[in-house]
Amino acid sequence: MANEELEALRVAITETDNDLLATIAKRQKLTHQVAETKIKHHIQVRDQVREEQLLVRLIKQGQEVGLDPHFVTKLFHVIIEDSVLNQQSLLAQRANPEASLPINRVAFLGEKGSYSYLATQKYFARRSGELVEIGCKSFPDIIATVESNEADFAVLPIENTSSGSINEVYDQLQHTRLSIIGELTHEINHALLIHEDVELGKIKTLYAHPQVFAQCSHFLAELGNIEVKPCDSTSAAMLVVNELKSPEVAAIGSEGGGRLYGLKAVKSKLANQKENHSRFIVVARNPIKVPLQVPAKTTMIMSTVQSPGALVDALTVLKDNDIAMTKLESRPINGNPWEEMFYIDVEGNIEDGPMQKAVESLRDMTRYFKILGCYPVEDVAPTRVAVASSLTQ
Amino acid sequence: MANEELEALRVAITETDNDLLATIAKRQKLTHQVAETKIKHHIQVRDQVREEQLLVRLIKQGQEVGLDPHFVTKLFHVIIEDSVLNQQSLLAQRANPEASLPINRVAFLGEKGSYSYLATQKYFARRSGELVEIGCKSFPDIIATVESNEADFAVLPIENTSSGSINEVYDQLQHTRLSIIGELTHEINHALLIHEDVELGKIKTLYAHPQVFAQCSHFLAELGNIEVKPCDSTSAAMLVVNELKSPEVAAIGSEGGGRLYGLKAVKSKLANQKENHSRFIVVARNPIKVPLQVPAKTTMIMSTVQSPGALVDALTVLKDNDIAMTKLESRPINGNPWEEMFYIDVEGNIEDGPMQKAVESLRDMTRYFKILGCYPVEDVAPTRVAVASSLTQ
Structure with missing residues (x-):
């Protein structure tokens, strides 16, 4: 009796879920067209003013049909994030037609089921082309597989919220010609x-x-x-x-x-620290061009002369050009105990004016300087609205 | 020209968003009926086997219309979370009709816009009844406001992912007769x-x-x-x-x-630690009954005799009754340097057999023992599916 009642309701829920998927797919086609228009007319991908208006309207409308404003906000953050990432991905593919391969051979640590495998699946789900997975035993193996053209890309963990930077990967990046072409964050839930x-x-x-x-x-x-x-x-x-x-x-x-x-x-959630995410980078033999309509990050490495304040001088160059630093990591240089190698992530596109100025100054003032890559930012910051105030309006 | 193109697309997107909201509202009505059926027939709220089948089917179906499996999974995790919380809330309200007030007067720290204010908005959005906000200057003020019946509930921060337990609130709980009736987690983004x-x-x-x-x-x-x-x-x-x-x-x-x-x-994200969440508790003058169909947590405090192993003995009681501990916090007792007060959160309903057995043993073996409250778990663990394998099936 209870089962029959539940079954009938579940059939009805299945129907609404099918409707949801169909509507979401329709929305995705429309945002794809929006991306095409933006490419044609050189318009920025994100328009947070519009997103905010959209959210406020949806929250209000949701309330009229009895939906919790926090739920509506969360739901549309997921939908907007997907839409932004798809638009960014389309722009990046248009700007780098040579990087769009019919088959993406990707090297990663471990085999099917490893965290690197799951991150690989997630990143390449958004790219066209078939995915061929190449499990590797170590980080040097992964790098070698891409350098020797046995793989086109590698996915490497670079830092973790609980254990910090993965130094082994940073050290590999110092000696390779591969370029960073992307990043992603993946939840680690032991x-x-x-x-x-x-x-x-x-x-x-x-x-x-x-x-x-x-x-x-x-x-x-x-x-x-x-x-x-x-x-x-x-x-x-x-x-x-x-x-x-x-x-x-x-x-x-x-x-x-x-x-x-x-x-x-x-x-689940066995880790000591409850919030556990890893950031992965995606590397390839050739750098990519990031369209200026897409938010970009640039990773560089440099070694400064051993004088007090040399690093501060380098960081001041970034500040003076209004370039925000998102990460600074230092690693000793093997055999050179008097020098340190600095890894710096900044917000900005390498083809942008202020960035080019900063890079020029940095090249002059450092002993060693290299751009490891410029790539689209994958972390889509949700547009916040005052849920409480929209409740009372 | 570009603007006209974009405008037309946006009108179409608005229409699909309206469709989405209407379908979601319809789905919510159906899950409400599911909850009613479950209440009538004493069936558990969550059915993770069914959720898993649902997700696998939706992922497959989503792929057929070009949707990223990770996006579909994330989207339906949000929808299922909302549905589970609504069903739990309905069950809890049915089990405690006297706690369903036409007006909920809620005391919290600060004024409009404080983190406690936002947490209050979020928690009470899911409850029936009008919300009256009572901003307070300190934790003792908040407690006093509820004790004196000027407020019906209080929302108190109890721990934070970066700064840890909020000892001031724990100390308040030791001396009050208020009961914990709920919890929620809220993102703190400075x-x-x-x-x-x-x-x-x-x-x-x-x-x-x-x-x-x-x-x-x-x-x-x-x-x-x-x-x-x-x-x-x-x-x-x-x-x-x-x-x-x-x-x-x-x-x-x-x-x-x-x-x-x-x-x-x-x-935004100014905090040193990027992941920053606070857990809040909701307290009231009277304890609530949590229906056995809903996952529950119980918070208790106890002081053990000062003998080596007394705490271990207490924890062994929990283990022997197969009760999982989610938090253990110790606080010194004012004026009693030889004693410690322990705050313990466990997974379980106080009306459950094993829990009653454990509580009985603990009362016997401790110098002081008190149940601070039994309340529904608000943290809805998402059902995981092997996205990768569903890709290849």
Whole structure:
């Protein structure tokens, strides 16, 4: 009886979901046309004044049909983010027709199910062309695979909200000719993955990447008496658990990745720090041109002369040209204990006037200077509206 | 020409957005009926197996019309979260008819625009009844306002991802008879708020709450020579900037809050730590009953005898009853240097068998034990699907 009632309602919900998808697809076609018009007439992709008007109107209209303003805001942030990223992607592809390949061969760390694999899937879902995944064992392997033209792109983790910068990747970037052509942020949610239903207390052996163990140390302490087995990658850990098919073993990795190995998540958010994101960069043999209509970031490396204030002087050049720095990372140079290499991310397009001026000054004043790449910003800041005030208007 | 083209496209987009809202409202009515059926037949609110099937189907169907699987997943996570929260809210209201008031008088820290104000708006948007906001100057004031029946509820920040637990609030909870009846998480995004367009370099004075200055110390260091003026609350800082109407002053607070004072955000995400969320609790004079169909949390405080292992023994009781702990906080007891008070959050409903057994044991073995409240979990964990595998099926 209850089941019949629920079934009928669910059929009706399915219909509305189908309508939703169809309407969203229609909206996407329209925003694609908007992008074409913007390309033709050199108009900026984002128009936050319009977005704000849109949100305020939608919130009001939503309230009239009983929808929570916070829900409507959140929903349209997701829709607008998708629309902005699609428009940016279209512009970038038009500006770099040679980079649009029928097949994208992408190198990444680990195998199917690793966090780098999931980030690769996410980034290339927005690009045209078929995706061919090339799992690699180490960061130098990944770089070599692209340099030797066995892969077209590589996806590399560069920093993590809990563990910080991934120095190994920064060190690789110092010695390669590859260019950064994109970035993305991906949520890292460590879950306990098992092959069949077991009680937590029955698990005797836990497989994971050593860095994952470090990030989940509080959870491991809670578990108590358990044997911990380090693996080369998260995907390797999943594979072992999939093959052992025992109720006494488990892996730590992403829930989505685990499903690829038939594993079930029994507990998630295992990391000590609850908010856990990684930023990945995408590299290729050739740099790309970022259209000026799209917000861009530029990554550069430089080494300054060993004099007090040399770095400050370099950063002042950026400030004087009104260029915002989003990241500064320093790494020692192998064999040169008196020098440091600085990695700097700034907001700006390398083809922009102030940026070119700044780069010219920096080249003059540093011992070594290189642009690692200029690429579209993937972090679409949501347009905020005063939800409360729109409630009372 | 470009404008005409864009205008026509935008009219079409507005139409699809209207369709979207209408369909979402229709879906919400259906899920409301689902909730009614579930209440009648005592069925759990969430059915993650069904959610997973739903997502897999929607992702596939979305791909057929050219939608990115990650976008579809994100979109329906927002829709499902809203649906689950609405169903939970309906169940909780049915189980506590006496707590459904025609007017909800809510006490919180600061005034219009403070983070506590925004959290209050968000929480009560989902409840029936009119909201009357009562801004207070301090945490003891807030508690007193509810205890004396000048307010029905209070919204209190209890922990923050960057600054940790808010000890002042924990200490208040030790001495009050109020009960926790709800929780919510709210994003804290500090933005630089100004009255009119100015260059960052022109700002001479910055108003904010002292804790905000602490959380944004890196940004302040970057700004350099600027005078910093501490205020009682974020809303007080906004009010000053609104009244001064000078291009040389700015406040730090939320973008949404700033808009209530006619202020514009020129830079956001100012905090040292990029991920910044606060967890708030909602308290009232009487505890509520949480229906067993809804995931619940229980907060308790206890002091153990001063013997090594007394706390471990208490925690073992929870473990033995298979009750997961989500937070443990210890606070010294004023005047009793040999004792500590422990605040423990666990997953579980106080009316559940294992929980009652655990509580009974804990009462026996502790010097002091009190349930601060049992309330619905507001954090709706999204159902994960293997996006990548659904791509290839």
